[in-house]
């Protein structure tokens with residue numbers, strides 16, 4: 035079981051600024067608790083209620099004494115909004131060690147019952163931050179009513195750039211020498227982050243298999259693969275790792291076997307199921323980032339919400355080939371859209387055909403009848419697809435992840451890349467959320483993944 039704290043760039047910057055204060059600073063970090071099906075816990079940061087100046091009885095470089103009115107109001111707010119309160123304080127100084135002192139342990143024992151009782155949350159949380167450059171180093175823990183204390187091991191920061199860091203008392207993964215050439219490109223820290231990152235890939239076809247293979251060769255070791263289809267004969271032309279002997283097997287199993295040959299130490303969770311089903315979509319709650327490599331519109335509607343409700347960035351990839359009147363390839367379009375806090379979702383960008391999405395969710399009989407009566411779009415199937423183009427667009431999607439982890443590229447960062455291969459043209463754009471839509475930060479939906487219903491949507495009954 036892994037506990038990850040997820041913070042938007044804004045919230046991370048607030049805590050980093052507090053950690054840079056010369057005197058100890060404290061507050062209550064309110065977070066949504068999401069429990070993934072594999073037992074992993076994610077704390078989605080909502081806000082910090084900082085202790086007001088008047089509530090500090092003592093405030094020095096290495097000592098704090100705070101009146102209860104400094105933190106009790108935040109517990110009421112946590113209870114009203116169903117949030118988990120985390121007692122946050124700083125150990126100042128670039129050389130400060132963010133580990134609990136003996137006094138901190140005493141405070142934790144004193145606060146734990148009060149925090150749980152007043153907030154109704156299953157855990158009392160504690161977090162200590164020390165400044166480290168523009169960011170902060172940390173340690174943290176979750177204390178249940180009974181049972182062992184759980185360390186908060188990871189911090190995943192999302193926004194324009196993405197940053198994965200580990201608590202000061204959790205060892206990072208070893209970097210095997212096979213990654214030497216990558217380490218020369220972006221250093222040990224990024225390589226370590228790739229090995230620690232939990233990545234979901236929805237769709238195991240031409241783009242999904244190419245994305246997965248590249249991720250594994252880059253050092254990603256935790257994958258969740260979702261695709262309901264079995265491998266068909268015509269898939270072999272572009273699905274990485276597939277052979278004619280695999281026809282008829284679930285695509286996710288073919289791909290997972292292939293990836294294990296590249297990286298025997300890979301953890302690969304597979305779901306031969308549709309992401310439009312709640313139980314499948316919940317698997318994504320364990321992921322730090324998700325690649326959308328599906329060509330169905332209903333699936334994209336779900337992924338669009340994942341970015342907002344779970345604070346899990348989604349890189350959505352699409353490839354469209356069209357032929358001219360003579361049946362020859364005329365245009366090759368690729369699209370990489372990055373959904374992350376502050377950016378518009380796929381609906382606001384008009385990247386989802388809502389009529390087709392509705393049709394995809396119908397039963398086959400219903401679908402056929404409505405198509406025949408002309409009430410719904412025909413879904414067809416068997417669109418043209420060519421390995422060179424699916425692979426090139428997949429590579430551009432993986433590059434988007436690298437850009438945000440490493441930090442190169444233009445600022446502000448575009449949230450969409452459009453590739454028009456037939457014209458040798460690449461363009462980028464940004465798009466703001468529509469006012470009031472769930473992706474609009476003002477809607478208050480960001481990070482609400484712990485609430486019910488899951489992702490704030492109605493789910494079809496399986």
Ligand SMILES: [Zn+2]
Nearest residue numbers: 123134135138
């Ligand atoms: Zn302390």
Ligand SMILES: [Zn+2]
Nearest residue numbers: 379382471473
């Ligand atoms: Zn939107």
